[in-house]
Amino acid sequence: MKLYSKECIERPVSAMAKSGRFVHSYIITGEKGTGKKVAAKYIAMQLLCDNHNACGQCRQCRRVLNGQHPDFITVEKSGRIYTINDVRTKVVDDSYTAPNDCERKVYFLPDCEGWMDAAQDALLKITEDPPDTAYFIFTAVNKNSFLPTLISRSMTLEVPEATRENCAQALRDTGKYTEEQISEAVGSFGGNIGRCMDFLDGDADLKKSADAVKKAVEAMITGDEYSLAVTLNSAASSREEMRSVLEMLSRVVRDAAAARYGSKTFLGCSAGGAMRMSERISSGRLIAMYDAICEASYRCTRNCNAQVAAAVLSGKLCR
Template identity: 25%
Template sequence: MLDFNHIVGHEQIIEHLKTAIRTGKISHAYLLAGEDGSGKNMLANAFAMALQCEQIRQGNIGDAAEVKACGICKSCIQAASDNHPDIIRITHEKASIGIDDIRIQLNNDIQIKPYSSPYKIYIIDEAEKLTEQAQNALLKTIEEPPQYGIILLLTNNLNSLLPTILSRCVTLHLKPIDSELMIKYLMEYYQIPDYQAELSTVFAQGNLGRAIQYSSSEEFAEMKKNVLHLLKYIDDMELYEIIDGLKKISENKAQVFDYIDLMILWYRDVLLFKVTNDPNLLIYKSEFQDISKQANKRSYEGIEKIIAAMEKAKVRLNANVNFDLTMELMLLTIKENGND
């Protein structure tokens, strides 16, 4: 577990949680909503650790900016090693979180007073997997919790939860993290080169967990390599060669959206360079020479048509339009706008 200072972004949520600790106005139920990899678990862990910290309990918290776990007391050490008796994670073996999971691990357990802390904190990750029966069982505890009970629900889909659950929780929405913060974090903590950190950050769209995954994934690096090879030589290839090339690199159809997004970033670079003539603004900085060549050959209208065709391909694939036909139409647009 990490303290608030180790979390990138989410300043408003952190300030809300710190204020709750500082004033003692802590809700019995919080709902952290954000996509997978956005930082829900880090926020929940930091909040739980701070709530149980012995230094904070003794009032040694300083001003609002310094409300954080000390990291050295027995409680913090237990929390950091995921071995705190009063911070409980709800687990489940099936695809869903069932009523028995909630009854046994939470409803029954919460009746027992904390072992060594002022609170018993229950963290339910993937709360969208709660069955309706499990949610109704949980609702009874949320409505009448013991004074020491705190429940943290983490979800990527608020619509999966009952309105009665939502109405009784303090809901905190995780927003995309600032790109500069993410790039700096990747470079400092993971020693990722600047160009790679920037591409991963843009591709992750404000999701730090996803950016970390992309920046360190051999599979993503190979995907990027294959896409760039196709795009560099696409103007000199026959349509059947392009289609064969794309089929090879998108054999896993679940990844085809990632391939298309990488291609969109390429043509946005081409368009940006055509407008600004500034290589420092490019995402694919290391491919400056090839981007420059394509920017000189293509018209503004042609590049915009290509990007629009790719966005349309994503819409068609989402609507389950024939895969091969969708790809062929997209690639045909690229070829038709190759030398305007």
């Protein structure tokens, strides 16, 4: 199984596989599209592989990759979040039953954002003193979604973005995209392989984000605060969408600042916009813009109202 720029996941997990001594509970964090689910499958393959090395070729590994392994159990939510009943009946009670086909079984709880403390409390005993055969994998954008007591019982692994080169190679390896498409996707979303694939496969929300960034860049160049506010507000329907737009916008501003010093390398989704910015806006002002965008993006991760963040940022960027 190919892990692109995921050495921080591969090294510790493969070391455990070689020793035969695995941690029973894992918390995997990272932005959407960085590969949390891929990392979870890699851990499951290490635990269930016939050859004990996540070979990707044996019957067990193929079933994990295809989502058909009876001992790699993706726990479904009853509603929007995991409830106490979900945890007790689908994880805790079931974990004491024997595996179906292997010596171990793995419970996978993806996207744990927003679940109640009581649901996590129900997991504390089973993660502290688990059955020998039971293993648990949780994912979320960041560790703030988990209680300190659950974190203390788990190995925490943060999934980084791939390098731009590895991201481009991952897209090539699918055999689905042209070099022009790959360049556009990586230019818009950097090393986020999942977002690049979603963009190339026609994800309407991501295309909307890319269009919003290009409009925002034009408004920043002309100093049109009203147009910028309208554009950013349209992206503020959710904090996740707002973060996506701000992340892409920060790359364009960074490109513009670098171009002021002669750089011809563009990492963002609007090379032309970055060049025009570099010609019209001073280096100091570009750095201040970049800092303001990063601050707004951070606030969106801390439960700040996205529309308020958009309004405040518009004023800062068009001073």
